[in-house]
Amino acid sequence: MASSEPAPVDTPVTLSKYTNRVTLKTVFERNDGGMGFAGRRIVIGGWVKSSREIRKDPAPAPAPEAVETKDVSCVEVLQSRIPLIRSIMKVFGGGGEYRIREKLDSAVQKLPQPSVSFLQLSDGSCVQSLQVVVDSELARPCQVMPTGTCILAEGILQQVSLKGKHVIELKADKVLHLGTVDQNKYPLSRKRLPLELLRDCCHFRTRTTTVASVMRIRNALTQATHSFFQDNEFLFVQVPVITSTVFEECSKRFLVTTVVPKDGSADGISLEAIKASIKEKSKQIEELRRTESNKEAVVAAVQDLKKTTELVSKLEAKGKPKSGTSLEEDRIDLCQDFFSSQMYLTASGRLHLESQACALGNVYTYGPRFRAEKSESKKSLIEMWMFETEIAFSALEDAMECAEDLLKFVCKYVLEKSAEDVNFLSKRVDKTIVENLQFMTSGSLEKISYTEAVEILKQVTEKKFESNIEWGVPLSDEHTSYLVDEIYKRPVIIYNHPKEVKPFYVRLNDDAKTVAAFDLLLPKVGTLVRGSQSEERLNILSSRIEELGLSKQEYEWYLDLRRHGAVKNSGFSLMLDSLVLFATGLSDIRDVVPFPISPGKASA
Template sequence: MDSEQAAVVEIPVTLSKYSKRVILKTVLGRSDGGLGLLGERVVIGGWVKSSKEVRKEPVPPTEVDAGSASPKDVSCVEVLQSRVPFLRSIMKVFGGGGHYPVREKLGPVIPKPPPPSIAILQLSDGSSIASLQVVVDSSIALPSHLMPTGTCVLAEGILQQPSVQGKHVLELKAEKILHLGIVDQDNYPLSKKRLPLEMLRDSSHIRPRTTTVASVMRIRNSMTQATHAFFQNVGFLYVQVPVITSTDSEGCSEKFQVTTLLGRERKEEERNSVEHTVGVSLEVVKASIKEKSKLVEELKRSESNKEALVAAIQDLRKSNELALQLEEREKTKSGTSHKPYKVDFSEDFFSCPTFLTVSGRLHLESYACALGNVYSFGPRFRAEKSESKKYLAEMWMIELEMAFSQLEDAMNCADDLLKFICKWVLENCSEDLAFVSKRIDKTIVDRLQSMTSSSFEKLSYAEAVEVLKKVTDKNFEAKIEWGLPLTEEHESYLADEIYKTPVIIYNYPKELKPFYVRLNIDGKTVAAFDVIVPKVGTLVRGSQNEERFNMLSARIKELGLPKKQYEWYLDLRRHGTVKHSGFSLVFDALVLYATGLTDVRDVIPFPRSCGKADN
């Protein structure tokens, strides 16, 4: 063995720090495919991707030399028993079988044990696309328990060369099964092979066990790492913004309200309902009054039991009072049932209307005004019933704010961030990219490489409108005119058909952007920009924000927004104002771009859309 081969053999097995098992990626991801680990004893765990059963060949009996056999080896009884079928056949031939029948042994019929076999499992632990072949003898565990797709197996054994020729360079010969999580095959969603992604959405808690979704999640994880690496490398601080806020960050978006008052009116009615508390209705009480009145009359006529009469009269009086209370409650209920229920938010948990945040940029501004450059990464919520495949009710956003920066700085930062993440994915996800390229979109790698090397096309909103007006070979569904929003169709045509590269559109009409965006000198447009990429559409929405107190205050008044809600935001202009800019990047849409998928529900672990929040 040469020195190079010896170096490969000496590489130790890498154990998971907290479970004492070997992560399959550290075995199968080696340059030698794991051959340097042959003979190692390891513990591996994972889920069965596929399996098959191979019957073991029966071992032929060994012939024993009669002259060399000792009396202890074979008894006379055993010899006779072994010859019974042969003797019986001879007796039948000579006709003696009827006179001297051989007595059959009585007793229960014992079923034959299944023939010995070997289960060959393809096991994956989610660390990589590759799976490890594991062979388990039926004497260790029943193949019927091991083989169903999805079965969880923790096994200890020896890494060896494959017993059957195939694509695998090594396999694990299991010697112990340490854990077995069996599967209910009839109800397991992944029993069928190659289920379409739209069907997997109904089982989002199980679908990461599929190769496609697992690859997408590993790519998503890598992009998350890249995001933090980029900002930490260029001196940004990570700041967590609130999920619950009283501020409408956009000023015009549909929001999810957060309240503890829901259903309070119904609960109050139940609490005050006599029928609910005493368990009787008005009709039952009236019937009881009739019976009790008869009893009182009978006792009065008899005059024999004055104590019983007094008790019956008191009981009747209480029933009459209860009936009056029930009648009064029913009148009150019928008179107020149609009155609208007015919510008093002073009695709510936060004592004011609160919402799930739409954007964290306003809150980030307060930290940018103290710390310089800051960013946040987290979920944002919009209660819009959109049919778009690129937006959901809950989306993850990368957001940042930079002090002492202007519009051009924010655009350059967005350019650098997108290129950094795409380059990171190319360098760190080659195996998963190869798989999704084969399974989903063959152009993924070329598209990511193009993003890292190409220059973004920049044009103003007015220029974009003029370019689209000149298009003659395409009839757009929505009208193209200055002042109207560009639709997904317009934006996609610019990026996919005209420029065939990412496009940055800036200086939008002020009516199309949030109230906090800085007003330009022309008084008609604002310093906002969007980054549009091929295949996906708008990834980034950013702006230079209004630092002038009078301008921002006037904008809030112009749009009719509640000024009290934004007093804290105006304080940033009253006390040490600074020019600043930032943007929001739709992280889930960027994962779409990197994987070639077309529906955002397939790149989010647990998608939340209108009418769908099952798990």
């Protein structure tokens, strides 16, 4: 535990490696708020969050020096006392000495009044900001005060000169770097913007305290998940992002191609996608106008909408067949493509990961997964970041136990390592964040079968569901939300799903109707983990592939794993973005991703 006593003058301050500066986290992580480092000379770098200027009292005028007296002529008296005569003397060339004196007086009056700028500086290492005092002789206030200004300054840490929430400040005596801001164009210059509008400037939104806290918690959860697997002797491996493997539960996939049709549009991109983008942009413009955002942002959004509308018109015109030709003649032969067969962005790495588990034992991977599903849901994304694992010589129960242990570990980790950020979001976003995380570290999960879940939901009378509850169909979001949020009010694991709603490779149960799969659901978030035990029996796996009409040739490599040294194994996929949503208390998953992608719109 850090001492609250002031540190000796020779106490070293830890520098940020490779940059020769001190992070604010190093200063504020002490129990004394950094006062122990008072008197130390350090270099601080960051971005201005807010500022104020205080004028200095003008210096007293120096006492007049004794000068030799001499006779003063009547002309000089009149010239200095009577404005009219003074003007006449100027016209006729007189009063040279007075003109010089008048110019000097005017120049002195134009000099800016000395002042001190008090800057609240943040460097992204913690929630707190440091007050940096910059004298106007060192840097002009108009340069250092605008929100977003980047400054690297050297000075002495001292007790604050003005009362505030901090006990220490930096009295700068050198400005080593200054990145100025155009206040009229910088989106964060004005009032605080809501999270949905910040999505329009993802390259800047991390400079806000809320989004910065979310990103630090995301980092902690990522690190915690890696630590859990490494501590439990899982081997980290990589799986391909581009694959020919098709999962029947994901009907829409992103095609990877280098072939461009003659009309100039990418193969597979429809006008519907661009029109959806137009609707999204129109909503953004309405929101900007409602919130009275700066005029530049509105004008830019309107221009962007106009260009997109023009693009639709051009594509619609090009899409019409030319006279004497057909659409078939206008298409490009896919044999010219980079790959010899159709390839897609992967929706899951489980199959490839299984091949590694069949040789290395327990393995896991981490990376983006893609699903071309147009959804307005606040709980799902087109590009999802996932941790996936396969456990050799294990069954479904083992995978469920591993998922539960992992969830408890990461929640405890973020409570310990990111306490400041969690507490900040608890005050700013959701007061129940800490309580929810603490419950996960010690509480138990409810486990029910799919059949039990259907029966429970059928008995609900106080709520009218939009979709009917029938055995054999996937549970909708409203069904799972009601189970988790209203009935059990805790995380729930639903296992043994109908074979029709799960992938072909999931192990068939003895009833021949259900498969060994599970979903782990969290309150307010929905599905966090999807897991299963893989089918190790070659004949049943082959039958499932034929039953679903999949290409057996495409999965020969996967069938080989059953022909040569088959092993029972299970695993799961954990959606990191959903985990961050749970840990931060936010309501829209697009706010916990650095650069979210949605139908018709990409962040950057």
